[in-house]
Amino acid sequence: MTSRTRQLIVIGSVIVLALAIVFVTQIIIVRALDNPDTTTGESVYFTVDQGESVDSIADRLKTDGLIRSPAYFRFRVRIAGLGSDIIAGRYRIDSTMSTTQIIHLITSREAALAQEVQVRFVEGWRTEQYVEALTNAHVIASADDFMTATREQKWNDKFAFLHTRPSGVALEGYLFPDTYNFRLDSSPEDVLTTLLNTFQERVHPETITETDQMGLTLHQVITIASIIEREAVLPEERPIIASVYYNRIEQGMPLQADPTVQFELGRPGNWWPELTPDDIQQNGRYNTYLNPDLPPGPICNPGLASIEAALRPAQTNYLYFVARGDGSHAFAVTAEEHQQNVDKYVKGH
Structure with missing residues (x-):
C-alpha cells in the first residue's frame, strides 16, 4: 500500500468520524430540545386560540414550562408544514410530553378529540351557568x-x-351538579345525556314513588328542591325551609321566594341579582310573590341534599323565615313573629 493510499484512508476515516460525531451531536441536541422542560408528572391545561400564530403558541408553551425551545417548536411545525393544521381548543398536556408529542396533539384531529377536560357544576347553578x-x-x-x-x-x-x-320546559333541575370529565368539542346531546344519566343514578328510583305518596309529581318536588337550594346555606336548615314551603302550599299562601324572582330577572354577568321592592312587583311566571302556585319549573339544578329535604321536610308549623345575615335563618309561625324577626335582622331594630 502506497503512502498516498494510506493518506486517503486516513483522511476518509477522519471525515467519516467527523460526520459521525456531527450526526450523533445533532441527535443529542435534537433529543435535548425535544425532551420536556420539566418532568413533574403533572398535567397542565393549555388553550390554543382560534387563529393564533405558531410563534405565539411556541412562546406560551415555553412560558408554561412545557417545551425547552420555542425556536425548535417553530422549526418542527414549519418543516412539517403543520402550521395550518393546528386545532384551536383546550388541551391537557402532561409535563412529560415531548415537543413532538405536543405538536401531534394540537395538529391531530383524532388526538384533539380524545382529550378530556374536567368541569365542575356547583349545586344551585342555573343551566346558563353550566353553559x-x-x-x-x-x-x-x-x-x-x-x-x-x-x-x-x-x-x-x-x-x-x-x-x-x-x-x-327546559331540563333545569335535572342536570345533576357534580364534577365531570368531558371530551373537547362534545355535542350538546352527549353532555346532556351524561348529566341526565347521573341524575338517574344518584336520585333513587323510589323517589318517584315517594312523590306519588306526597300527592306531587317529581317535577314539582324538584322545583321545590331548587328553591330550597337557592335559599339554604346551612345543611341542617334545608328540611326546615322545605317545611315552610309545604306549609304555605297547604294553606294556599304564595311561596314568596326571592330566588324565583331572581331566576326570572337574571342576566349574563348577574344571574342572581339582588332584589329591590320594585322587582318583586313585576309580573312574571316565576314571581311567587304575585302567583300563588309553584313556578313552571325548577329555577336551578339542586344537589341531592336539597332533593332529599324536599322529599322529607321537617315537621313544623313555620310559615315564615328571614335571613339573619350569618347564613342562618329565623323562622316564625305567625306574621307578627316574622315581623319582629324582620325588624331585628333586616331593619336592625
Whole structure:
C-alpha cells in the first residue's frame, strides 16, 4: 500500500468520524430540545386560540414550562408544514410530553378529540351557568345550541323520570351538579345525556314513588328542591325551609321566594341579582310573590341534599323565615313573629 493510499484512508476515516460525531451531536441536541422542560408528572391545561400564530403558541408553551425551545417548536411545525393544521381548543398536556408529542396533539384531529377536560357544576347553578363553564372549557361550541337542546321533548321519552316534565320546559333541575370529565368539542346531546344519566343514578328510583305518596309529581318536588337550594346555606336548615314551603302550599299562601324572582330577572354577568321592592312587583311566571302556585319549573339544578329535604321536610308549623345575615335563618309561625324577626335582622331594630 502506497503512502498516498494510506493518506486517503486516513483522511476518509477522519471525515467519516467527523460526520459521525456531527450526526450523533445533532441527535443529542435534537433529543435535548425535544425532551420536556420539566418532568413533574403533572398535567397542565393549555388553550390554543382560534387563529393564533405558531410563534405565539411556541412562546406560551415555553412560558408554561412545557417545551425547552420555542425556536425548535417553530422549526418542527414549519418543516412539517403543520402550521395550518393546528386545532384551536383546550388541551391537557402532561409535563412529560415531548415537543413532538405536543405538536401531534394540537395538529391531530383524532388526538384533539380524545382529550378530556374536567368541569365542575356547583349545586344551585342555573343551566346558563353550566353553559358558561362548558364553553369556557371548550367542551361545547355553541351556547345557543345547548340551550335549545335542553328544551327538546325527546328527553322525556329517553328518561322515565322526565315523564312529568311539561312540554316546552327546559331540563333545569335535572342536570345533576357534580364534577365531570368531558371530551373537547362534545355535542350538546352527549353532555346532556351524561348529566341526565347521573341524575338517574344518584336520585333513587323510589323517589318517584315517594312523590306519588306526597300527592306531587317529581317535577314539582324538584322545583321545590331548587328553591330550597337557592335559599339554604346551612345543611341542617334545608328540611326546615322545605317545611315552610309545604306549609304555605297547604294553606294556599304564595311561596314568596326571592330566588324565583331572581331566576326570572337574571342576566349574563348577574344571574342572581339582588332584589329591590320594585322587582318583586313585576309580573312574571316565576314571581311567587304575585302567583300563588309553584313556578313552571325548577329555577336551578339542586344537589341531592336539597332533593332529599324536599322529599322529607321537617315537621313544623313555620310559615315564615328571614335571613339573619350569618347564613342562618329565623323562622316564625305567625306574621307578627316574622315581623319582629324582620325588624331585628333586616331593619336592625
